[in-house]
Amino acid sequence: MERLLLFALSIFFGVFMNRFEHEAIVLKSARSGENDRILTALTLKAGKISIMAKGAQSAKCKYLLSCQPFAFSQFVLALYPKNPLMPYAISADLINPFRNLYSSVERQASACFATEAVDAVLEPEAVDSHVFMLLYHTLRLLCSMDASRASLMALAFTLKLLAICGHAPELGACLVCGAKLETYFINVDMGGILCARCAKGEGECIVSSLEAEYSYALMHMDMESLGEVYLVDEATQLKLLKVFCLFLPIQRQLRSLTSLLPE
Helix, strand or coil: CHHHHHHHHHHHHHCHHHEEEEEEEEEEEEEECCCEEEEEEEECCCEEEEEEECCCCCCCCCCCHHHCCCCEEEEEEEEECCEEEEEEEEEEEEEECCHHHHHCHHHHHHHHHHHHHHHHHCCECCCCHHHHHHHHHHHHHHHHCCHHHHHHHHHHHHHHHHHHHCCCCECCCCCCCCCCCCEEEEECCCCEEECHHHHCCCCCEEEEHHHHHHHHHHHHCCHHHHHCCCCCCHHHHHHHHHHHHCCCCCCCCCCCHHHHCCC
16 A cells, blocks of 8 residues: 555656646657657747657547647646656647648648748757747748748748848848949858859859848838738749748758749
């Protein structure tokens, strides 16, 4: 009887006293064994964390919808003595599943790009409330805006993420001589635009002064205004998205980017 009581107390103090809650957006969900899933989630207060979702492969799982990519939920987590480095999901209350992201290929592709970019940029447990809010509002606006603006949202998201991370490109004038011209070379190593004379033919692509001004405006514009901003042609949006992704502080190419770019 005494051993049983001690065992019960150890469970109580080892598990239940270590429960904690986090609001989290699921960045990705990977299968683990036959019944479980490991979630990579972005939280407001603990940064990017991994969560073991026991039984999440089963249709009977009570928090199945909270384990889907993009889902925003209030998770109740607990640390178990056997694996103190990865919290287990005890329960989850779905706040917003962002269901409309699945209503079009364009919305879903841009949402996948945004979550993969955040996952690649942030180190585990790196806390950045600005990145969290940027991702949340990007997913929210992708759901409500016309699907034709999905590429614009991906471009604006990338520029704003660069600004938050301290890698915003200089787009006002030539970085070397300060010249303001009609066309520039974008040079990632230099961190912005160069005139033809200073670039000496070296750069990732050529942009017009209007494209540079357009990108600067997107970087600093309030996100709620993106639904009204003038839409440049999709080819220009994707050209700018591709080159600005090169400024991201990551060591690999984002796989989801290929689904946004034409073959």
